[in-house]
Amino acid sequence: MSKNSSAKVPDAQGHFGPYGGRFVPETLMHPLQELENEYRRAQKDPAFKREFEYYLREFCGRPTPLYFAERLTRELRGAKIYLKREDLLHTGAHKINNAIGQILLARRMGKKRIVAETGAGQHGVATATVAAMFGLKCVVYMGAVDCERQALNVYRMKMLGADVVSVKTGQQTLKEAINEAMRDWVTNIRTTHYILGTVYGAHPYPLMVRNFQRVIGDEARRQILAKEKRLPDLLVACVGGGSNAMGLFYPFLKDKSVKMVGVEAGGRGIKPNQHAARFHGGSLGVLQGTRSYILQDKNGQIQLTHSVSAGLDYAAVGPEHAWLRNRKRVEYTYAKDDAALAAFMKLAQIEGIIPALESAHAIAEVIKRAPKMGRNKLIIVNLSGRGDKDVAQVAAKVKL
Numbered sequence: 001m002s003k004n005s006s007a008k009v010p011d012a013q014g015h016f017g018p019y020g021g022r023f024v025p026e027t028l029m030h031p032l033q034e035l036e037n038e039y040r041r042a043q044k045d046p047a048f049k050r051e052f053e054y055y056l057r058e059f060c061g062r063p064t065p066l067y068f069a070e071r072l073t074r075e076l077r078g079a080k081i082y083l084k085r086e087d088l089l090h091t092g093a094h095k096i097n098n099a100i101g102q103i104l105l106a107r108r109m110g111k112k113r114i115v116a117e118t119g120a121g122q123h124g125v126a127t128a129t130v131a132a133m134f135g136l137k138c139v140v141y142m143g144a145v146d147c148e149r150q151a152l153n154v155y156r157m158k159m160l161g162a163d164v165v166s167v168k169t170g171q172q173t174l175k176e177a178i179n180e181a182m183r184d185w186v187t188n189i190r191t192t193h194y195i196l197g198t199v200y201g202a203h204p205y206p207l208m209v210r211n212f213q214r215v216i217g218d219e220a221r222r223q224i225l226a227k228e229k230r231l232p233d234l235l236v237a238c239v240g241g242g243s244n245a246m247g248l249f250y251p252f253l254k255d256k257s258v259k260m261v262g263v264e265a266g267g268r269g270i271k272p273n274q275h276a277a278r279f280h281g282g283s284l285g286v287l288q289g290t291r292s293y294i295l296q297d298k299n300g301q302i303q304l305t306h307s308v309s310a311g312l313d314y315a316a317v318g319p320e321h322a323w324l325r326n327r328k329r330v331e332y333t334y335a336k337d338d339a340a341l342a343a344f345m346k347l348a349q350i351e352g353i354i355p356a357l358e359s360a361h362a363i364a365e366v367i368k369r370a371p372k373m374g375r376n377k378l379i380i381v382n383l384s385g386r387g388d389k390d391v392a393q394v395a396a397k398v399k400l
Helices: 026-043 046-060 070-076 095-108 122-134 144-148 151-159 174-187 205-213 215-228 243-252 319-326 338-353 357-372 388-397
Strands: 064-067 080-085 113-118 137-144 163-165 192-194 232-238 257-267 283-287 290-294 331-336 376-383
Touching: 026 095, 026 174, 026 205, 046 095, 064 215, 064 376, 070 283, 070 338, 070 357, 080 215, 095 122, 095 192, 095 205, 095 243, 113 122, 113 174, 122 137, 122 151, 137 144, 137 174, 144 151, 144 163, 144 319, 151 163, 151 388, 163 174, 174 192, 205 215, 205 243, 205 319, 215 243, 215 376, 232 243, 232 357, 243 319, 243 376, 257 338, 257 357, 290 319, 319 331, 331 338, 331 357, 338 388, 357 376, 357 388
Parallel strands: 080 376, 113 137, 113 192, 137 163, 232 257, 232 376, 257 331
Antiparallel strands: 064 080, 283 290
């Protein structure tokens, strides 16, 4: 990073350099400030830290293993590959880390109702889970297209007592679900907290979600030092909004020897409306409360996106990722649908682990890079979720 990177990031207004900020209607300014103030107080409260760590350990199943993928390593004949097994968490993905943190904040603020958005359904399931655990009413907004391709998670949310609202406007995916969740929050501001699921949106969400997810990288750092007596050479994670990647990357940012790669959704290829690789087809803009890289046309209209993975199928990326890319601290690339599907099958058949399609994008990049690295090199890839939810969709595309 450059010499200026030591400046406080984000600043008091939530800016990561030219990115981030708080671009919302006036009615949301007070609740966002209330949330920030409560979060700052909670950060300084040892009782909150103890409670957060208790539920991560006793309810969610942390720490998750750092697993040596021995057969995949042998197959690729290159770097030694470790999988950070977030797929083994309760509810099946990293999303529960943030949901626990935010439900505890909501309870501190006296909120009785929770709203959330979801794409692949994992954040929706995590939110419905913590709402059930604490006895709060929960409404989850999900695009109609995503409801269809993630039907299993829709049913799981309903089993947990949540109302799932199928959003039938626009592209009927994650962007529209966020719009509806924000409308609900504005309407019911006194009783409701919005558990946003990624490092996106208006300040303090990118900061807050990153800090709830950094447990991934903090654990991985301790684990790799215990196993290998040194830091990894490369970290790899998929990037939709970017919470699993930020969670892994953040504790390693000051370690110059550790390279990092974020993998976006290349879809059918980098052509308008055919992908969700914001850094490879997007431009600077404002969407849903923050400034970042967005897939938009020359008139600023949001373009359609496509990915085989519902969780990566979004037109914008977290502002801290944009800042890290500008600083050349993290490299961002993409994997296309066919590569992600091939990685999905390879990990299942070689390691006996069925990854989420989101995570399969990161595995696809490891399959490309590991053979080009020496056998003395170490890779940690974040296996951000498990693939149960994706099996029906993969079965329709991959013939066995």
